[in-house]
Amino acid sequence: MPRPVILTVDDDPGVSRAVARDLRREYGEHHRIVRADSGDAALEALREIALRGEQVAVILADQRMPRMSGVEFLERAMDLFPRARRVLLTAYADTEAAITAINVVDLDHYLLKPWDPPEEKLYPVVDQLLEAWRRSPDRPSTDTRIVGHRWSARSYELRDLLARNQVPFRFHLADDPEGARLLEAAGCGTERLPVVITGEGRALVEPSDAEVAEQVGLSTHATAELYDLAVVGGGPGGLGAAVYGGSEGLRTVLVESLATGGQAGTSSRIENYLGFPDGVSGSQLTDRARRQAVKFGVEVLTTRTVTGLGVRGGVRILTFDDGSEIAAHAVVLATGVSYRTLDDVPGLTAYAGEGVFYGAATTEAPSCADETVYVVGGANSAGQAAMNFSRYASRVVMLVRGESLTSSMSHYLIEQIEAVGHIEVRTCTEVVAAEGEGHLEKLTLRDRATGEEERVDAQWLFVFIGARPRTDWLDGTVERDDRGFVLTGPDLPVPSSGAGSSEGREPLHLETSLPGVFAVGDVRGGSVKRVASAVGEGAMAVSLVHRWLENR
Known part of the structure; x- marks a missing residue:
């Protein structure tokens, strides 16, 4: 395997050489040190590294560079290597730059120059970041290839699946030279497309989402039969519930049918989310939330569709489309909504x-x-x-x-x-x-x-028209309004056929008509359709789950 890269960029030649020298002296045996003198040159170097399938562990960028600041460079570098650890360098304290970097690029460390002696001020920082990176390294950017037709609905679905799950891939047209070469090498013809070729050289012909997800390293199967909390849906509300559930010691599993982020994850720029004055892309925000959930021990399952919800003894049962099941003491529904289709438009x-x-x-x-x-x-x-x-x-x-x-x-x-x-x-x-x-x-x-x-x-x-809640699978299980949104707490009809009548109490604020099952985010009737409110409801649901678990 090639050595992971540590990249440094600084427009001052003397400083650039000094940084590279210090890094090479300490880390050169096990890492490749790459030096650049501008943001543009560094981005070009990162693109070449990605094409070769190498990994970038740490990026150190000077803030005060002409044409492209350190923050601007790091934001663009995140698109190429989202899990690389990021350090901002400056010759003096720059509070505004530090705050911007934390908000925009999820900065890992802020380092003042000079750092002499490096043994005290530079190496301990890099050591810590390298250790954090080793626990969650980048996937090689050229591992997965898709070969298909330009106007193919299934080719688009596979591209969307990998992109939204932060899995780097390349798409090749079947009639292009490179696409034809890959099909020939894999022993496949053009009759059955698309074909997905994994890093190990295995060709998946017309694969399902679950097959692709499993081959690229995404978790698709639960490791346990019983959890404290099961979250269905990986949008902002589901991620909020998962993060708070995991951080508070609940054994938590999050189940998502396609990719974490939901509709928010596809947004090119969210500019009214608290704490991000310069905005943040939906993919960056939700990727950070997913990594945060995993850090707290949350199990994240992708390409798993839940088709049923029930009660067995003292636990709630989730049934998947393949007939398998998992059990949980409490469930949070965060399945969100889907855009309405224009089925009535002829030909569309x-x-x-x-x-x-x-x-x-x-x-x-x-x-x-x-x-x-x-x-x-x-x-x-x-x-x-x-x-x-x-x-x-x-x-x-x-x-x-x-x-x-x-x-x-x-x-x-x-x-x-x-x-x-x-x-x-x-x-x-x-x-x-x-x-x-x-x-x-x-x-x-x-x-x-x-x-x-x-x-x-x-x-x-x-x-982008209207919103249809993803709740058909809940028919006959929890109460919904006439548009299909899940009713909770005070919005439930009185007397309630679920939580209130069966347990002799009023349902908790976000609790559905099925005791121990809560709903958050866009899927909940009467909710505010905003990212911040969905995250807040996810956090609130976990506090209500604790009350439910303590008083049952």
Whole structure:
């Protein structure tokens, strides 16, 4: 195996050489020391390291560099090596830079120059960071390859699965030379695609999500039969419950059907979350939360779909789609919501994953370069997606059924959209038809005020309309409102058919009609659809779980 990399970047040649010399003297035997004199040069070095499948353990970056500050560089470096430990260097105390770095790049250490003697001021810091990195190293960035067709719904689903689980991969078109070479080497033809090729050289032909997850090292099977707390759903609410459950000593398992983060995890930028004045991407925020949960001993299962919830004796039983079960003393439901589909639009259903995407589909953004992207919806999720796609597309058209954005979108986001010249907002507009050969090629748009229709060229349509709770599997188990959202606490009908009547008490605030089962986040009826409120409910649910466990 190649030696893990320690990278240092500083625009002062003398300081850069001194840092590299000190690091090489102490760590050169077991690590490769890479030195760069600018943020751009360091990013290029990181890209080359990633292409070679090597790992980066620690990054030390000077804050006061021209063209790209240390914080800006570290934020971009996180996309390439999210688990590398990060150190910010400065020649004097810079409180503002330190706070920014902690908020934006999850800084591991802040180091003042000079650090003479290094034996006292530099090496102990690096030793500690290397030890932390060894406990959770990066996966080699070139291990997993997907070979498929450009307009393939299943190829997109696999790319989305790996990207949202922070698994580096490469996608190759089957008719490109490299894709053809990989298929030939794996002994596969083009008749059955996509093909996933693992780092060990195993070819998975048309694999299921669970097969891919297991091969790339994600946990898919529970290690125990009984837990103190089972959390169903890995969005902000579920992650909040898992972190607090694990930190308070509960044996906790978190079950997620696709990837931790939920809808929030696909957001390109969350700018109104407390403590992040410069914003944070949904993937960064939820990846930190997942790592935090694992640090507290939480077991995280991915690509596992829960299909049933029941009671057996004194425990709650979760049943998976393969018929297997786990038991828990308490359960938190945090399954969130899914975007509503445009099933009533003629022709549109056929292009799901083939030009039509429900949600941000962040893996597709770079493929939209210099093209026109259509975004359906007028709430924050649609606005954040439009801002993200505007970084790549030559034109972004927002299709909004209402008369304006003001009733459904945050003010700060409206101002950002108005400041981007190539984002066009078309109000009172809806999609009424779609057509194409093998993938989306045309849309028919209708002006809801005048009834006039317009047929436009379109290869990219991203839909963010409404929210449908993921609660069909709870039918007959817990009480829900007429839209399918789970009722809890005081919102339960009186007399309650569950918690109140069966135990002679009123249900706890976030407790459902089934005693010992709680609901948090978007899936809960009457909840505030914001990341911060979901995290708060997750934390509150754990305190209520303790009350439930103590008084049962």
